[in-house]
Amino acid sequence: MPELPEVEVTRRSFADAIAGAVVTAVRRGKPLRWPLGCSPDQLLNKSVQTVGRRGKYLLLALDRGWLLVHLGMSGSLLFASVLPAPGVHDHFDLVTTQGTLRLNDPRRFGAVVFVDNLADPVAVKLLGKLGMEPLSDGFDLALFQQGMKCHGTAVKQVLLAGELVVGVGNIYACESLFLAGIRPTLSAARLSFRRTALLREAIRDVLSRAVEQGGSTLRDFSSADGKPGYFQLQAMVYGRAGLPCRRCQTPIKVIRQGGRSTFYCPVCQKF
DNA sequence: AGAAAATCCTGGTGGC
DNA sequence: TGCCACCAGGATTTTC
Numbered sequence: 410m411p412e413l414p415e416v417e418v419t420r421r422s423f424a425d426a427i428a429g430a431v432v433t434a435v436r437r438g439k440p441l442r443w444p445l446g447c448s449p450d451q452l453l454n455k456s457v458q459t460v461g462r463r464g465k466y467l468l469l470a471l472d473r474g475w476l477l478v479h480l481g482m483s484g485s486l487l488f489a490s491v492l493p494a495p496g497v498h499d500h501f502d503l504v505t506t507q508g509t510l511r512l513n514d515p516r517r518f519g520a521v522v523f524v525d526n527l528a529d530p531v532a533v534k535l536l537g538k539l540g541m542e543p544l545s546d547g548f549d550l551a552l553f554q555q556g557m558k559c560h561g562t563a564v565k566q567v568l569l570a571g572e573l574v575v576g577v578g579n580i581y582a583c584e585s586l587f588l589a590g591i592r593p594t595l596s597a598a599r600l601s602f603r604r605t606a607l608l609r610e611a612i613r614d615v616l617s618r619a620v621e622q623g624g625s626t627l628r629d630f631s632s633a634d635g636k637p638g639y640f641q642l643q644a645m646v647y648g649r650a651g652l653p654c655r656r657c658q659t660p661i662k663v664i665r666q667g668g669r670s671t672f673y674c675p676v677c678q679k680f
Numbered sequence: 681a682g683a684a685a686a687t688c689c690t691g692g693t694g695g696c
Numbered sequence: 697t698g699c700c701a702c703c704a705g706g707a708t709t710t711t712c
Contacts, residue, residue: 482706516689578705
């Protein structure tokens with residue numbers, strides 16, 4: 410579920426509410442993708458200062474250390490002063506003086522990882538190879554074009570890899586390529602500079618609109634205050650195999666790339 | 681080396 | 697209704 414927009418919407422939905430909160434208890438359920446990296450007791454009495462984001466990671470700045478949270482494929486957070494007893498898929502509760510932050514993740518591809526600082530090898534391993542932030546001013550066109558020229562693989566695969574630009578998952582890669590008129594299978598190195606510029610704009614447009622819409626709720630995503638997203642309603646290609654293109658009525662195609670479904674319009678995406 | 685599968689999990693869906 | 701194969705927002709590890 411969670412690509413950049415869902416993670417950012419989640420961040421905004423509890424960042425202010427948790428700021429300044431002091432950890433009073435930690436409850437863990439089943440193991441997640443990676444170990445916590447410290448004893449739960451080590452988190453007690455630490456305060457949460459800010460909630461940031463890098464790619465699809467949430468970065469909770471503690472007064473000493475960082476908590477990195479990834480939602481994986483099926484994760485979502487809740488933050489509330491009162492929560493029901495944890496269910497089978499509630500695998501992490503951070504109980505604080507201002508409420509409980511709870512990670513629900515049926516597939517357990519997500520993770521909560523503590524590091525003392527961001528130079529810690531564990532943090533570097535997780536965050537070190539991440540590409541540019543697409544919604545920041547640092548999303549540099551020249552670097553984007555240069556990066557595309559380095560890869561002989563399909564442009565969609567380069568987007569998903571996250572080493573050039575972060576946060577673009579399967580939904581938003583498909584949507585961005587549609588907006589830019591680019592065939593997802595095209596070799597990244599063969600993209601014209603002009604098309605690459607259009608793709609950069611398309612990514613920014615799609616992601617920022619998705620954030621405004623509260624993200625995409627395909628099955629069960631909601632932000633930490635329980636609100637679903639609505640971007641899926643305006644998807645141009647994702648999940649629309651066989652349905653008419655919203656722009657030219659041609660049936661949307663679906664193919665497999667790297668084991669993932671790719672949706673595109675064979676008429677609108679020719680480059 | 682670099683790119684495609686396999687992998688980690690659980691749940692939902694569609695076919696028979 | 698039951699069973700089974702297949703699919704799903706991600707990202708690392710293994711295999712060609």
